Amino acid sequence: MLSSKKEYHHMLPDRYNFREAEPRLASFWREAGLYAFEPHGPTFVIDTPPPTVSGALHIGHCFSYTQTDVIARFQRMRGKQVFYPMGFDDNGLPTERFAEETLRRKATEMDPQAFIAQCRVLSERTEDDFEALWRRLGLSVDWRYRYSTISPQAQRISQWSFIQLYRAGRVYAQPAPTLWCPECRTAIAQADVDDALLPTLFSTLAFRLANGDVLPIATTRPELLPACVAIFVHPADERYRHLIGSMATIESAAFAEQERIEVPILADEMADPGKGSGAVMCCTFGDSTDIRWWRAHHLPLRAAIGRDGRMTELAGPCAGLKVAEARKRILSALASQNLLLGQETIEHNVGIHERCGTPVEYLHTRQWFIRVLDQKERFLAAGRKIRWNPEYMRSRYEHWVENLQWDWCISRQRYLGVPFPAWRCRACGELLLADLEQLPIDPRTTEPARPCSCGSTDFAPELDVMDTWATSSCSPFLIGRWIDDPAWFAQIFPTDLRPQAHDIIRTWAFYTIVKSLYHTGEIPWKEIMISGHALSASRSKISKSKQHKEPSPAELLERESADALRYWATSVKVGTDTFLNMETVAAGRRLVNKLWNASRFAEGRLEDFAGASAIPATLLPADRWLLSRLGRVIAYATQQLEKGEYAAQRAEVEHFFWSDLCDNYLELTKMRLYGEPGPARAAAQWTLYHALLTALKLLAPYLPYVTDEIYQQFLSRWDGARSIHVSAWPTEHPEWVDLQAEEVGNALLELLRKVRRYKADRGLSVGAELDCLHIEASSALLTALSAARLDIRSATRARTIVFDDGEHVGVLDEQAQERLVLKLG
Template sequence: MLPNRYHFREAEPRLARLWADANTYAFDPAGSGPIYTIDTPPPTVSGTLHIGHCFSYTQTDVIARFQRMRGRRVLYPMGFDDNGLPTERFVEKTIKRKATEMDRAEFLAQCRSLTQETEDGFESLLRRLSLSVDWDYRYSTLSPEAQRTSQASFIQLYQAGRAYDQVAPTLWCPDCRTAIAQAEQDDQMLPTLFTTFAFHLPDGQALPIATTRPELLAACVAIFVHPQDQRYASLLGLTARIASKAFSQQETIEVPILADELVDPAKGSGAVMCCTFGDSTDVRWWRTHQLPLRAAIDRAGRMTALAGPLAGLPTAAARKLILQNLAEQGLILHQETIEHTIGVHERCGTPVEYLQTRQWFIRVLDQKERLIEIGRQIRWNPEYMRIRYEHWVENLQWDWCISRQRFLGVPFPAWTCRACGELLLAEQDELPIDPRQTNPGRACRCGAMDFEPEMDVMDTWATSSCTPLLIGRWLDDPAWFRQHFPASLRAQAHDIIRTWAFYTIVKALYHCDAVPWKEIMLSGHGLSSERTKVSKSKGNGSLDPTTVIEQESADALRYWATSVKPGQDTPFSPESIANGRRLVTKLWNACRFAEGRLHDLDASTLSTIPAGMLPTDHWLLARLAQTITFATRELEQGDYAAARMEVERFFWSDLCDNYLELVKSRLYQDEGDGRRAAQWTLYHALLGVLKLLAPYLPFITEELYLGLFQSWDGAASIHTSAWPTAPADWLDPQAEREGQLLLEILRSVRRQKAELGISVGGPLESLRITTSAASLPMLQAASSDLQSVTRTRYIEFIVVSEPHEEPLSQTLVELTLPPIHSM
């Protein structure tokens, strides 16, 4: 028997243990149903999980639970992304020591220990949130299996001519001391001093140049003007110079004046310095015009020997001294503060530099059309997010840089022969391998045995992009791979379309010539009270998920998380949490009421509509059928929010506010066809609601299912029971229209009672209802329910002489009050 109150603090942990012990969410490889594989984001081990994670992971879980109840064999693994720069920085911050200050082996041991502890904490929270993950398939992106997959991918791409190394200008983070990819650069608007100063022409005239980065003067190799800019047409082919002894190895910097259409004549003076390198335009000019390379900034973000007396200074300090020197020479013509967009590393917010370094790349620039084409073979939810992917591909300027100059990551499985310079790759059966610790077991083709190991590690995305290959057992199990690749669903946040989605599509295209998944569902962000994205790196996740769960319940938190459509951001909402708690309480109270009315329900009659069904019962079944049909369709399309909203509306309005009030007297009867019809209808409606809400509110629905419905429905858990279906004979538009007429009468009575100051439950002497001849039989059949809900002694029906098609709202309902002595 259900207790008076539902105590979620006791019930939720108990049910979580029950599901774990029973392996409720286990994938069944030997089963017969269709397979549904989910490629879900492995959270980065770079801090603690926050409300934003609960927001997006819950949305995925709703789909997983729905598909499982639909009879599909759901493979729902969970991984943890624990290799690469984010985890390194997390470890450094936690142990309060830099990796560069430690022995490599000691630092990596600290990483392994801390990541294991952190990942166990992640799993504990996600279990408490009730993600229906099969934890037997938990993986790590630094595990031997993941390293082997990543290294095999690299070897295949290298052998196919897709991966290559090159000494070239590369995006570089001076704080993290590593190269980064284009996708890891964010644009940030900052106030910047815009200085116009003078170079001098051979005839002594001043040539004004405007820049935000005077510290790059020592690296200046040319001045560019637009070929159609008549102000400078006569200067093409000349040189310009500036005295530079105070900030350069040279006494004077003298550079050619060249033309290029990339110059914006309206910006600054219209004459632009080209320095190697200030931005991507400098890189392009350097290549196009075959200019010399002069590096003024080193990998630590400090000035090189090229800067003469400023060598070793941070760029900000050098900038200040150079401006001071230019002012002393009287060369500054104008200065103003502007809002300027600069590129920063998304991981740390440090302005990026362009440095000439040796890096590994994967070719993507020559495959833009194919990448867009294959992206269109995937169903995007929401559809407009596909445009973000296509815009990213169209605007790519660099091949994908996959090497990082860090410690924690998947090593490149390669060595270089010191004798002849040839690259030697590891063999497949040697993987995973760390070339920094293991020499190749064979000689180079030249016969030499002396090798230089690759010291860099792969970018974390180079491993994460292999998740469909990893969970699909790409290297080891062809039969399994055919079952799980492409995956059914990729779930991820919209801000990593340019990284995780793009890179995964690249790998799937190159390795399998196929899409990695049939559908991608994009989540928005859970926002802070300031309406900014909650993130570990920003440290604005003040709402601890565990605290919210313990105070409000996991079901209530999941309710908030599923209140908006895919792709939409939303702030954390205490009001939504409270609405979730109210829904849980209402479900409990409705089932407790039903428990006392359904105790003698005959299980053998549940599959057949009983005799004695009244219009009220037919109306509710029709509404239930419509609700099931709508919710099922929306969930198949991935719109969990629209589906839940319709189920809630049915439960609160149709079932609780109206149907239960209409049939309450029948349910209180001891026996009779009318009681059995109301019992049968209530059973199907309430069980249907619980199943429709089970993906959203797994704890309360399971508790009510086990406590009330399991003996009739028969499944071990509501989460492994069958999704409700709508029999064809329940779909009855006529019954819905008739039900609407009954509800209009009921609303009219309630309204008139309120106007007369009578309580909703106040008695009436009679009701006079004017209606059409066509509606009369239905109203007479439902009169016992109308009498009960309106508390009237008798009902009089007045039939209009001519058929009419007036709106239901025009149905005439007149009340007659009982004599005063009987009130």
């Protein structure tokens, strides 16, 4: 019979109110400077992704940034000084487009400086909102180091990088075929282009040969006829070999400033005999093949499409039309003149600007480039020095590097961005770079500090701005104070971890590796952890710039709690895409409640706990079993998080907490925990304390709020830290692992399962008493089980327990109404 004790008054309330606790704890962490980085001792540095300021944060951000925070919290509890800064990418096209949508005006319709000022105001307000959400989610960021990629410090580092690369011969400017977005009216890099499978017409046109015969030419871009400069055939194609060197013409007054287009027929092995008619137009420019032919064969340049995406004067009657309109008009005119031999609808890959979804064009414009094509092997070798998590993501990086076709275009024809620190002399054309001491500088508003070498002081400023990736790729330099604090930089660089999503491997990861190698000769980070995406109901990536129906993070935080949302975010393996699964969020909420209720139970049983001194000598079989399991869980959890495998770690800890600790150990030891003081109760108290504290610590990186609330209100009196998040990570105890204890423990669990099944089959409650429990097992197992008699009675509610080794039967209660005979082992 359980001892009657004076009722214990809990410090932990009956229910956990996350709406009250989470904001309160977030304020405490902030005021206490709990996550402040101090540059001494062992460090762990995270090169955190600066989210673009292009709309509201969404559930996908909570998904990936929580995964990073788990690693940060783990390393902090491991005794590392964690440098975990947060930045915001607010210096480029995404922010401009966000401002245009917010203001409902195009940048081209406003004074440039007024537009930039509006962008700055909007960015600052949005970044404050971002920070508030990150704090509410529980990210353990040191907000003293918050940065912006349009800040003077970021501009200075970006301009410094540009000047150093220019002096090293890695940067150049030249007129060249360039990827161009007609909607955003700017050059873009190869990495800014996505592929989209779109329907289009594959039209066969009738060119004429000198003898009057028809030469069929199939194309998806008839609007580029005014820019046609040649026709190519394969040199081994017997159908056309005799035509190489001759001319072909097409006549129509509907599509060009001249009525007749006459071009040479040339041979090149890139012409595909099996595609269309085998003869193909080369226009300047329809695709990258056209560019290669134009360069290799020294063809003329004819620009039929302008920077605004409309046809140029070269298109004659079609001048001023948008590309799609011109295409329809030209096809209609060709059909009316019997020059359209056939059409079929096909689907083909079209390059679109990933920012706005507009099909890109290839225009001949002057741009700034960083040389990368001549260094592919170096970039591949650097990628292999970095640990990729998951490992297979490295192949995506290598595939990108191996298939690069362009040097990195870093100039943009926009307003909001880091200016190029350069002027060009109007007298002699020489480029003059700013002095390093002048940085940051805007050449559009500031004159050079010295005259040109020719003596002139008449300069034209560089009007373009840098691509946002040219600044974001400097993030390790920015957080490392690269050019201002060599001692700090030596401690910060290379960073330990770069977390990022897989869609920006080709941009942020690649460009950062490029900059790091060019400036330091080293890789920028030791490990890169690639997150997946949160997907919408339509199976597409949730993004700030696209409409989606998923609830906002603020709504979910208020409705479900930060801990429950973080639980969902860490439920899949690294690199895996997933949907917002409200059942998983609900499972997180149940875990939070179970932690709370188990802790309230433990609080009542530990009111006279003597403290976490040396391991008791009087441990019973159930205690030794649980400690052995706990020793394994600590070792596994630590190993998995060292590898960044947060999902596997949490699943194992969660199983230990639910099954081993709550469902089984607490049931086995309730009699001892409720009983009178003594060695048996002290052993259960000691085991319960260590198991609960360890489970809370192992789950603290995932569920930071509820674990810290329990710790501060209950367990810190013995463990001693001001917060669970700056307490010590559980120490591995290989001496706790005991195979024999686990065998006995497994026998106890088998016994519990059989008793529970027996009661369930008869409609009895779990707490129903049994008259007699008859246990048959080997002599060795019975010896251990007999030492657990009190715990067996606690879990089974058996009045009488008989142990039988098959030879010596114990005294049976012949009057028992309910007798259960179990065979174990």
